[in-house]
Amino acid sequence: MIRLTNVSKIYPLSGADSVTALENVSLSIREGELVVLKGISGSGKSTLLALIAAMTKPTSGDVVVAGRSVAKLPDRFASDFRRNTIGMIFQKFNLLGDLSAIDNVTLPLIPTHESASDIKERAYRILKSLGVKKRLGSLAKHLSGGEQQRVAIARALVGDPAIILADEPTASLDRKLTLDFVEMLKTMKQSGKTIVIATHDPLFFDLGIVDRVIEIDGGRLA
């Protein structure tokens, strides 16, 4: 499902300086697998997720997702790939605070040809299943941390993607909400989605539903 071959990512800084976020990384993740990327902050976990999501291109190497080399995709196709194949849950959720919960969820599908009522209906169903039914019309900035996270998960699921990428999804949540998230993960895994979670939360390393833990250190696989 996901295969990285000798992938390096170097971010240029001002002048001749640069930062190597990933160095010669190769890994593969099978369809339906739940993989945890373990590593401290700055180890390269988020960059790895961004590469899988075609949000950035590798400096060298190849990234193949669902049979397509996303490293070489032109921007237009990379966008379509993200919309159709990837559901992304960001560390700080990245909701638009001035939009309602349901409008945040429908955001990825606005440019599509699906009717507004169909999209709303789908968003409603997902939010309902995640227990945010009563706060559909509330502005995202007025939601609690747990509610914001559920809205972010609903937004990742609304396009029915094959792959869910979550970047430090529990970093700003308390213990109870973290455990709630684990429950949601179980549901997602049962529905056959491939899930990659980048985290340094030890809770995830011993979870029964996790198929594999991959450790990253200084941009390299440990």
Next chain:
Amino acid sequence: MNPKLLTFALEAIGRRGGKNAAVGIIFALLVALLASVLLTSRSLQSEVEKTLSALPDITVQKLQGGRQGLIESDRVYAIETIPGVTWARERVWGYYYFQNAGVNFTLVGLDFFLPAYEESLNAAIRNFDIATWMDRDFMIVGEGVERTLHANYYKEYFNFILPDGAMKKVELAGTFAAGTALQSSDTILLPVTLARTLLNAPEGLATDITVAVANPEEVAMVATKISRLYPDTRVITKTDLAGSYQNLFDYKGGLFLSLFITALASFFILLLDKSGMGLAERREIGILRALGWRMEEVIRLKLLESGIVAFTAYLLGIFIALGYVFMLQAPGIVALFEGYSVLKPAFELPVVIDLSLLGLIFLATVPLYMAAVIFPAWRAATIDADEVMR
């Protein structure tokens, strides 16, 4: 057009209501300023064009010591012998300064029993029963003059002060509607003998001579012949006058436009500056890109947003300008084009709405505004989504 995108754009405008309102109001005021000046200029130009079209083909003035003096009336006979000349007529006219109001009136002497040299003057007196006034000193005045006289308590007559200091009572016989406001509003029509008395123009002398030429192609040649016949005269053709008026509009309009372009450029530079697209907006673009929006979809969204704001502000600016120019009579701007407006009675700007002018204002402002918004949006959308969000 994706209706969801339009709805989202409208909601986005609302979300950034404060900023959009502030930018929109400044933009509307700039459009209003530009439209006010151009609409005023167009309205005045239409007045001038109408006035010019009513002017004789050639006007002959006598020069004395480099200034205009009275011309011998009998020169009309010699001028009429020039081939191509349809007719030549003397005119007795001049200005009368009304000190109380601080305005100049234009006195025009007419022989009420002969057709006037200008059709507009004939139209002005057409419905006037001249026979009932022939034994009295009377005048027919333009609407501007009537307003000024009434404001100074002259309802039925006016006391002119003659050049020797004596007073001359002249009855107000009627008012004529302005065919063209610039030409007629400040005009007083009176019998030519009375005009000679008020203007101190003795019999046998006139203010100038007007000449009609049958073939417009021959006007310049006839003018040259008159100059040769009377070297002490200044011969002005309608084309000369049209040119000098056009120069005035071009010069003053150009002066304003250069100042306006400076103001507009400053506005767009401010808009292009990072304050134009704040961190929140760039982050929003990054999120949309990360969620799978194509670059062209982000640009389309921003085009809609900026287009709606700019078009609304444009319409607002045009309505402000229409109200300012045609309801309030463009206070301040009329003076820009009128050299000595203080000395003239007020006149009404005729409503001339030139759609091509409005289109020109649209093209000169709205696309620029949209470009100023689109450019930073495009820059944000071209950066990797993960980088925008970092």
